[in-house]
Amino acid sequence: MDFTIEKIDASGKARAGVITTSRGPVKTPVFMPVATRAAVRALAMRDIEELGFEMILSNTYHLYIRPGTEILASAGGLHAFMNYRRPILTDSGGYQVFSLSDLCRVRDEGVEFRSHLDGSSHFFSPEKVLDIQKVIGSDIMMVLDECTEYPAGRDRVEKAVRRTVDWATASYNYWRRGFDAGTQGLFAIIQGGVHPELRMECADALTGMDFSGFAIGGLSVGETRAEYRDVTEYTAGLLPHGKPRYMMGVGSPMEILHAVGCGIDMFDCVMPTRIARNGTLFTSRGRVNIKSSAYARDDGPLDPDCGCHVCRSYTKSYLRHIFRAGEISSLIYNTYHNLYFMKGLMDEIRRSIYNDKFPDIYKKWNNHYGGTGN
């Protein structure tokens, strides 16, 4: 795994680069669609390839619970299992353990939890989640970390940071001993909540190790938008220049634009696909709620500036009809369109960095999406 920065825009922060993996290049800034359970919701994998995404994300916790490592190993890993040839990043499962599982006890050695599906008991250690990601065959693996809820007291966050650093250290050593770092990269995750000094403490400790990249975790958990943006900007500035920087779980057009402006390279989020299934669609002029009766007889395309097959084939009137009728094709078309939008947005951002026009692009989108906070 290798990361090359090809261009830094005039502001000195936004950057365009390429992550080179053994399964092909990933141009950054990149948005990764989420295939939580070895499938992107409401899309065939061939649609994902058609959309041109170069990397997707899948979830270690979900894959471990079902289908399980035995079936994944028998299939020859996740790429073979889901018939997807391009790079895959997997999270460590830590976030899902803390947010989804029924019982969750954190110890120094790892975290004990019960499956949200059948209540069975399991234990994740820093080494165990790497073993699982080895079976998955992830191109980029993430370390196990301890996420804190929001709000959380300073003591609570401080303890989580210490544990995150300890686990990342154990992960790093385990990875260096037992993995081919060229084939399976490993990213560390900066925690620290909304406390700058804890973010710094965490970043100081983690960036001392030669991880393949660094992620910002523990955001988008309920903090205010101002807190979120401050922490993003501050923490991005703590990360080494020459490694990919990944903002976990972010997502919306304006937060991606803001984070790119802080020097972030990688994003993933279920939001574009989730709101699509709820009838909310991104367009070049802002969000459209396709359920609205305003579109009942609207024979125009969802977005006249969009080149996706949905916008070229169907009217707003039709998209509204199939949404109201509860047709599965509504989920398919809406998801396809929103991901096409996200891919186009990332391409536009990347071009603007090359052309030193990133601030213009930021302003343009802020006119359409700034007001909604998204």
Next chain:
Amino acid sequence: MDFTIEKIDASGKARAGVITTSRGPVKTPVFMPVATRAAVRALAMRDIEELGFEMILSNTYHLYIRPGTEILASAGGLHAFMNYRRPILTDSGGYQVFSLSDLCRVRDEGVEFRSHLDGSSHFFSPEKVLDIQKVIGSDIMMVLDECTEYPAGRDRVEKAVRRTVDWATASYNYWRRGFDAGTQGLFAIIQGGVHPELRMECADALTGMDFSGFAIGGLSVGETRAEYRDVTEYTAGLLPHGKPRYMMGVGSPMEILHAVGCGIDMFDCVMPTRIARNGTLFTSRGRVNIKSSAYARDDGPLDPDCGCHVCRSYTKSYLRHIFRAGEISSLIYNTYHNLYFMKGLMDEIRRSIYNDKFPDIYKKWNNHYGGTGN
């Protein structure tokens, strides 16, 4: 609209032909996927085109209730509304009125009913359903008929036949006066339950008029398989040779094969797509229930003899996983595969008629599907 029989097999009954419509040819025997509410469940319309189907079916009742004729008229008809360029056949809505609507009162002039969606009152007359199908722009329209439940007493069925004939006569006259028969064909529907003499009475009356084709209705409503097959064979023999014969609502591989052997040309059924969403898949060796734990580690394709992109891309293990995980892509892949199977079956049937091998094909499929009654 024109129908040409190109070949009759050695048995003298099974036939291969072409229905020529203003929107292109439809090779028969043909299976029409069902786009009830202006969408085929779980598939994008571009998938339907890719699968090669030459005609689909949509439902007058559902389209009338939602989006309604005003929106369809504003869109320029159903083809424009759903962006589908090939021929569309619509049923008259009669069956849905009798089976779905909350209150349904039949009078000589037509049928009064309440919408299953909002309880609003509506009235369908033979002329009204043609007016609706004119707005829809159906390439083949169906007359309003009165369906009977099963079992139904002879008196009840006899009255329904008389009314069906009266309505078909009114429909025929209305169609001849106000429609371009070359652009919008009209099929009559033979009713008569499981009573041969009533089927004959109905067929005698209806075939005296120059409809574009004739359908067999009122089957697959609970009668035994033997009754169903007897009525099919008997009624098919009552229909004029030179017009397309359409078995409404049929569907399964073996019933299609049986009906083709009786001289039927056209079929529609939601079954292949409905069972797909429930995890039941057609293969060259019989039905497969993809939920079965037998497939947990099965790295082979669903059907090694199938050329569809699902069978070429995914293992049974993966298809089982995404079905169990409740992924929408499972509905998409399963539906795609079952429709690909149906298209391949119809193509094979058609070829076998040309090559005088239809009985062999029938036997081959009966080995795999005969035992299940499907």
